[in-house]
Amino acid sequence: MLPESILSVTESFMKLPAIGRRGGQKLALDILESTPELYKELIDNLNQMKEKVKFCSRCGFFAENDLCNICRNNGRDKYKICLIEKATDVLNMEKSQIYNGQYHVLKHLISPIDNIFADKTTLSDLFDIRIPSLLINETVNIELILFFQSGFASETTASYIKEVIKSKSWQNQISLSRLAEGLPLYYNPDNLDQATMIRALEDRRTLI
Ligand SMILES: [Zn+2]
Numbered sequence: 001m002l003p004e005s006i007l008s009v010t011e012s013f014m015k016l017p018a019i020g021r022r023g024g025q026k027l028a029l030d031i032l033e034s035t036p037e038l039y040k041e042l043i044d045n046l047n048q049m050k051e052k053v054k055f056c057s058r059c060g061f062f063a064e065n066d067l068c069n070i071c072r073n074n075g076r077d078k079y080k081i082c083l084i085e086k087a088t089d090v091l092n093m094e095k096s097q098i099y100n101g102q103y104h105v106l107k108h109l110i111s112p113i114d115n116i117f118a119d120k121t122t123l124s125d126l127f128d129i130r131i132p133s134l135l136i137n138e139t140v141n142i143e144l145i146l147f148f149q150s151g152f153a154s155e156t157t158a159s160y161i162k163e164v165i166k167s168k169s170w171q172n173q174i175s176l177s178r179l180a181e182g183l184p185l186y187y188n189p190d191n192l193d194q195a196t197m198i199r200a201l202e203d204r205r206t207l208i
Helices: 005-012 019-034 036-052 089-095 123-135 150-166 193-204
Strands: 078-085 101-107 142-146 176-179
Touching: 005 036, 019 036, 078 089, 089 101, 101 123, 123 142, 123 150, 142 150, 150 176
Parallel strands: 078 101, 078 142, 142 176
Antiparallel strands: none
């Protein structure tokens, strides 16, 4: 029923994971009917976002500078690091509004059946660069908190992390815990609410 070019825009939107056919069509029509000013603003903002947003050189979260807003915030505890799989998981952890540490985005979880080993993750950046730089000249303790979706890859990654820590001379300065207790067994991180996140954080299980 609709002209070909509207369908093409709809199809493009549907290639985005968060958007289905109805949402895609609605967005296409909204844009078609937008004022020339709004249309220009949208295109400019999209271009700017694509051009400016990179990944933080320390933690891997979205950033427009070398460091992201979380790493640049002096009020956040740099000795408390939450390990997560994807940059967008930061937003789920931030829902608790009580977590005051920083993050480390792994990019992948270790999954040998999918041919994903530790070298595809950013774990060597964490264990060989970031943590040693925090421990230099200081007798501090670092708390690592794992926040992974449940599943085989999470278990594999958690065991690998435990082994790496145990092999380090500074193992006594590290505590490792996991946000598993308090979370539903099969959960979609996008649907977690603040109360669930607070409970998960407070009930975290110590691994080391
Ligand atoms: Zn950062």
